[in-house]
Amino acid sequence: MIKPQFNPMIGPSQYVLINMGSRFVLCMHEVDGVPKDTTWPCPSSTSLDPNDPNNKCTIGELCGFGAPKTADSPNQWFRFILPIFLHAGLVHIGFNMLLQLTLGREMEMSIGSLRFFIVYLSAGIFGFVMGGNYAATGVSSTGASGSLFGVIALTLLDLLYSWNDRKSPVKDLMFIILDMVISFVLGLLPGLDNFSHIGGFLMGLCLGVCVLHSPNSLRRRIGQDSDATYASVETAREGEPKFVKNPVGFFKGRKPLWWVWWLIRAGALLTVIIVFILLLQNFYVYHNKCDWCKYLSCLVSLSRTLPEPQRCTRRNTWLTLFSSLPQPINGWCDLGNLQFNQTPGTPTQTSAARRGLF
Amino acid sequence: MAASEYYQPSSNRPTGSGPSPSPYYSPYGQPDDRHSPAPPSYASEAPYPTHDRPAQVSSHGGPFESVFDDHVYPLKDPKNPQRPAGAFAGGAGASGAGSGGYISEGSQQSFAQDTRYYGSPPSDAHHPGGRRHENTFPANGNSTDDIPLENRPPKPDEMHENDHVYDAEAPGRKKSRRRKVRFGQLGMLGASKKRIPWVVYIFTIIQAAVFIGEIIRNGRHFFGQWGFLFGFHDIREMLTYTQPRKPAHPL
Numbered sequence: 001m002i003k004p005q006f007n008p009m010i011g012p013s014q015y016v017l018i019n020m021g022s023r024f025v026l027c028m029h030e031v032d033g034v035p036k037d038t039t040w041p042c043p044s045s046t047s048l049d050p051n052d053p054n055n056k057c058t059i060g061e062l063c064g065f066g067a068p069k070t071a072d073s074p075n076q077w078f079r080f081i082l083p084i085f086l087h088a089g090l091v092h093i094g095f096n097m098l099l100q101l102t103l104g105r106e107m108e109m110s111i112g113s114l115r116f117f118i119v120y121l122s123a124g125i126f127g128f129v130m131g132g133n134y135a136a137t138g139v140s141s142t143g144a145s146g147s148l149f150g151v152i153a154l155t156l157l158d159l160l161y162s163w164n165d166r167k168s169p170v171k172d173l174m175f176i177i178l179d180m181v182i183s184f185v186l187g188l189l190p191g192l193d194n195f196s197h198i199g200g201f202l203m204g205l206c207l208g209v210c211v212l213h214s215p216n217s218l219r220r221r222i223g224q225d226s227d228a229t230y231a232s233v234e235t236a237r238e239g240e241p242k243f244v245k246n247p248v249g250f251f252k253g254r255k256p257l258w259w260v261w262w263l264i265r266a267g268a269l270l271t272v273i274i275v276f277i278l279l280l281q282n283f284y285v286y287h288n289k290c291d292w293c294k295y296l297s298c299l300v301s302l303s304r305t306l307p308e309p310q311r312c313t314r315r316n317t318w319l320t321l322f323s324s325l326p327q328p329i330n331g332w333c334d335l336g337n338l339q340f341n342q343t344p345g346t347p348t349q350t351s352a353a354r355r356g357l358f
Numbered sequence: 359m360a361a362s363e364y365y366q367p368s369s370n371r372p373t374g375s376g377p378s379p380s381p382y383y384s385p386y387g388q389p390d391d392r393h394s395p396a397p398p399s400y401a402s403e404a405p406y407p408t409h410d411r412p413a414q415v416s417s418h419g420g421p422f423e424s425v426f427d428d429h430v431y432p433l434k435d436p437k438n439p440q441r442p443a444g445a446f447a448g449g450a451g452a453s454g455a456g457s458g459g460y461i462s463e464g465s466q467q468s469f470a471q472d473t474r475y476y477g478s479p480p481s482d483a484h485h486p487g488g489r490r491h492e493n494t495f496p497a498n499g500n501s502t503d504d505i506p507l508e509n510r511p512p513k514p515d516e517m518h519e520n521d522h523v524y525d526a527e528a529p530g531r532k533k534s535r536r537r538k539v540r541f542g543q544l545g546m547l548g549a550s551k552k553r554i555p556w557v558v559y560i561f562t563i564i565q566a567a568v569f570i571g572e573i574i575r576n577g578r579h580f581f582g583q584w585g586f587l588f589g590f591h592d593i594r595e596m597l598t599y600t601q602p603r604k605p606a607h608p609l
Contacts, residue, residue, distance in 0.1 A: 001576075011569075011576075012576035013576060016576050016579060017572070020572060020575065043575075043579055085561075086568060087565065087568075093566070093569050097562055097565065097566070100561070100562060104555070105558045107544065108555035108556075108557055109552065109555050110546060110549040111546070112553065113553070113556050113557045116555070117557045120561070144561075144565065155544070158544050161546055162545025162549075167538040167540055167541065168541050171541050172542070175541075212546070213546065213547065216545070216546065216547050
């Protein structure tokens with residue numbers, strides 16, 4: 001919990017988390033500007049001393065999962081999926097499970113397990129894809145927050161779909177907005193990856209339009225309200241031809257509004273697929289960076305200068321990952337960026353990574 | 359509505375014998391001797407062509423001589439006083455019969471003496487097959503009034519539930535007055551269906567198990583293979599312990 005540095009989430013060190021599968025870009029593809037002879041803290045590292053033998057692992061050793069112990073970054077694509085099940089600490093898992101067992105449970109009971117499963121996983125994965133593309137390179141990210149933001153997006157859609165059926169829809173909307181604002185503000189803290197939240201929310205919105213039933217008012221007009229339940233895949237809705245049994249009949253006799261809504265659904269699905277593919281392309285091939293994007297996950301520094309320890313010196317070659325605590329707020333938005341200071345002199349001297357963000 | 363409308367008998371009430379009356383509502387007072395389907399003054403029963411509808415009619419085609427005429431027609435079959443006098447007798451609520459709701463069969467009894475429209479008994483010979491010719495008292499199928507489909511079994515048709523009911527809701531709105539969704543509840547149609555949220559439970563279990571695994575792994579890394587419970591004499595030793603670089607045991 002406290003080695004090599006204090007984890008405010010009351011959890012394992014982030015190198016353990018990286019070793020167990022967190023989203024860490026260096027374990028997924030090569031990053032420009034990282035020297036090959038860089039050494040990293042091992043998962044068992046307990047200090048930030050560069051000379052500690054425990055801080056002289058290669059990237060392959062740090063990443064684990066059978067990666068060759070060379071200096072090449074492995075291609076561990078599953079680091080988009082595994083972190084959904086990893087959490088950085090008690091505080092992290094506590095909040096997430098609280099949300100999951102209340103909101104998530106209700107939502108799954110409302111829409112059914114299959115739909116919930118699809119949205120949960122997609123939102124989580126997309127959140128990490130977003131983070132992989134636009135978060136700082138040294139950030140190691142875990143948590144089910146992306147998935148849970150997808151569920152929050154479903155809740156928002158539910159509110160919008162049943163607006164006229166509610167006693168106080170504006171109150172509900174305010175509550176959801178407050179929820180999102182608080183989460184976004186918390187995500188600006190160092191150590192929390194807002195891109196996971198943002199990506200999960202966007203994916204939840206688009207996928208929600210795809211997989212949820214039409215809005216209540218639309219369903220009533222089309223005439224589906226009498227048996228308006230999310231029937232399981234196996235049971236047919238009353239009076240409506242089941243798609244699997246009668247694919248052509250499924251489309252017969254449908255009203256225009258039904259077609260319109262299906263068109264919207266198809267558009268949303270297409271958008272989601274295209275954006276997902278583009279982001280993956282960007283992640284693995286193009287590496288286009290977004291200079292301002294990091295400000296979505298950090299607070300802008302008020303000071304113009306960086307504190308002394310982060311400035312390059314002419315003495316050593318060392319890799320610096322800015323620490324999270326107890327550094328001042330200055331340079332907050334530079335936290336998590338991998339920075340390298342190289343000087344001529346002792347090229348054979350290896351360096352050790354300082355702490356990183358999680 | 360014109361008072362005359364109340365007294366115009368419904369088309370679904372065939373009379374017993376005689377020439378076909380003009381049972382159809384004719385706003386212009388013209389007798390209508392054509393045999394054509396009646397306009398559905400009540401949507402309850404499908405109008406059907408009334409052919410050869412004999413009845414005692416006045417000169418203008420109706421059974422009443424004037425709008426103020428309210429003869430007491432004798433009951434056709436005193437043995438069957440259960441005659442409900444049809445669904446429409448006294449049921450012309452829309453035109454101000456004075457009753458506020460659907461008039462049940464029981465209450466028809468009091469009207470039976472007063473508001474019978476077709477007094478003459480039907481002659482079965484005049485009515486070829488193809489439709490039921492009801493008698494006045496359909497309870498045993500022997501009524502003299504030729505009221506078709508009088509004894510039909512009640513159909514569970516919500517379209518007609520609200521006939522003769524004042525202030526009834528429009529038909530076809532089965533659950534139109536749902537309870538409003540309260541604050542914090544999910545409101546999609548079907549949200550109240552009870553299911554077991556398998557995915558949430560399974561994922562929660564997986565995440566909790568993985569987290570415990572993280573803690574154990576973290577402990578192993580820092581405090582040796584056998585965990586941090588072993589081999590330390592005090593907290594300081596535990597906290598300052600540094601694992602050797604190349605442990606002989608796998609993690």
